[in-house]
Amino acid sequence: MKKISLLIYVSFVCLITHAQQSSPFVCALDNFLAIAREKTPGYDLQTLEREKSHQTLRTNSTNILTIPVVVHVVWNTTADSISAAQVASQMAILNTDFMRLNPDTANTPSAFVPVSANPKIQFCLAQIDPQGNPTNGITYTKTIKTSFALVSGDTSIWHTSKGGYNGWDPNNYLNIWVADISPAGGIGFWPGAVFPGHREGVVINNTFFGTMGSAVAPYNLGRTATHEIGHFLNLHHLWGDAGSNSSCTGTDYCGDTPTQVTASQNCPTFPKVDACTNAAPGLAFMNFMDYPQDACRNMFTNDQVTRMRACLEGGPRSSLLSSTACSVVSGVRAISEINPISLFPNPATNTVHVANIPMKSKVKLFDAIGKLVLETEAENMMEIDVTAYSEGVYMLIIENTSHRTVHKLMIAK
Numbered sequence: 158m159k160k161i162s163l164l165i166y167v168s169f170v171c172l173i174t175h176a177q178q179s180s181p182f183v184c185a186l187d188n189f190l191a192i193a194r195e196k197t198p199g200y201d202l203q204t205l206e207r208e209k210s211h212q213t214l215r216t217n218s219t220n221i222l223t224i225p226v227v228v229h230v231v232w233n234t235t236a237d238s239i240s241a242a243q244v245a246s247q248m249a250i251l252n253t254d255f256m257r258l259n260p261d262t263a264n265t266p267s268a269f270v271p272v273s274a275n276p277k278i279q280f281c282l283a284q285i286d287p288q289g290n291p292t293n294g295i296t297y298t299k300t301i302k303t304s305f306a307l308v309s310g311d312t313s314i315w316h317t318s319k320g321g322y323n324g325w326d327p328n329n330y331l332n333i334w335v336a337d338i339s340p341a342g343g344i345g346f347w348p349g350a351v352f353p354g355h356r357e358g359v360v361i362n363n364t365f366f367g368t369m370g371s372a373v374a375p376y377n378l379g380r381t382a383t384h385e386i387g388h389f390l391n392l393h394h395l396w397g398d399a400g401s402n403s404s405c406t407g408t409d410y411c412g413d414t415p416t417q418v419t420a421s422q423n424c425p426t427f428p429k430v431d432a433c434t435n436a437a438p439g440l441a442f443m444n445f446m447d448y449p450q451d452a453c454r455n456m457f458t459n460d461q462v463t464r465m466r467a468c469l470e471g472g473p474r475s476s477l478l479s480s481t482a483c484s485v486v487s488g489v490r491a492i493s494e495i496n497p498i499s500l501f502p503n504p505a506t507n508t509v510h511v512a513n514i515p516m517k518s519k520v521k522l523f524d525a526i527g528k529l530v531l532e533t534e535a536e537n538m539m540e541i542d543v544t545a546y547s548e549g550v551y552m553l554i555i556e557n558t559s560h561r562t563v564h565k566l567m568i569a570k
């Protein structure tokens with residue numbers, strides 16, 4: 158009952174905020190977490206256990222880390238079908254914010270300059286798709302859906318079959334979906350959240366993406382993607398994981414970010430204090446992991462940078478650093494040969510994810526006596542619900558006109 162109240166409260170706050178301002182920033186992560194707590198007994202305990210293992214990860218490296226990116230534009234109206242130039246404008250913002258080269262670092266209050274830090278992370282648009290074909294790193298999918306209600310837990314953006322688009326293998330690409338997800342500005346999940354692997358990545362509202370075209374002030378400086386990719390690289394909101402932290406016990410697991418009650422909005426005047434941090438210099442509302450308008454956020458801290466880099470170096474996102482997706486294409490280089498079709502988890506109990514499926518493939522699942530139990534079509538990523546199948550060994554055949562592979566799948570109960 159308490160959890161339901163929290164969800165209602167979060168939604169209520171969103172509505173109130175919406176009524177007071179024309180376009181508040183809403184990151185849908187807290188909404189999804191509230192739903193996850195409802196559905197998953199012991200969810201907070203799992204998060205805590207995962208966090209303990211993350212905290213053992215540390216790195217002292219100073220080299221630049223590069224993440225391959227693919228942008229999936231899911232559009233309904235022509236205006237939503239954003240241009241490659243708009244995508245490039247967003248990439249430019251990421252490549253300055255994550256190098257602390259953004260000109261507005263000059264606006265970081267002097268009290269927070271000592272803890273501000275350079276993540277030294279770069280982003281490149283993919284040059285090779287999961288099938289080994291050349292790509293410009295942008296996909297376009299027309300949808301009949303006018304919007305995706307992420308704040309209400311709508312997951313269809315991650316499914317081609319539901320009007321969204323299946324992501325590319327998250328081991329090789331940071332998937333960025335761009336669509337109308339109003340009233341949310343964006344969403345991103347830290348590694349190991351309970352969500353299936355095919356949702357790994359971030360989703361950005363098309364009016365909050367890049368610095369031109371469909372981007373609308375005051376969220377037209379690309380900071381929504383900076384914030385959501387912060388989550389993707391294991392950063393939490395400054396107030397913790399719930400919509401409000403009135404007890405001041407919520408944490409982002411960083412020692413150099415002041416505790417705060419809840420999200421800041423608009424463009425606060427420095428110093429801003431609240432019930433959790435009631436003396437100057439007060440709250441770090443200019444941190445990318447708070448909610449103020451794009452022009453009023455300009456920094457990550459040392460501890461946040463440590464978390465992001467550890468997440469990439471030896472942590473749960475480390476496979477992205479060895480991805481060849483941004484390699485210059487000479488002829489056709491098959492990334493699928495380096496990263497062949499993979500099934501995970503295997504053995505599976507509830508759901509099995511299949512990655513790197515060649516274009517326009519038929520997928521057939523046979524049980525131990527050769528009976529066809531599933532036949533469908535897929536490409537890139539798919540998930541198979543195996544809850545209805547009995548325990549045992551199964552054969553998964555994936556084939557198209559030029560490719561056929563056979564995989565052993567174990568189903569365990």
Ligand SMILES: [Zn+2]
Nearest residue numbers: 184186388394
């Ligand atoms: Zn967020």
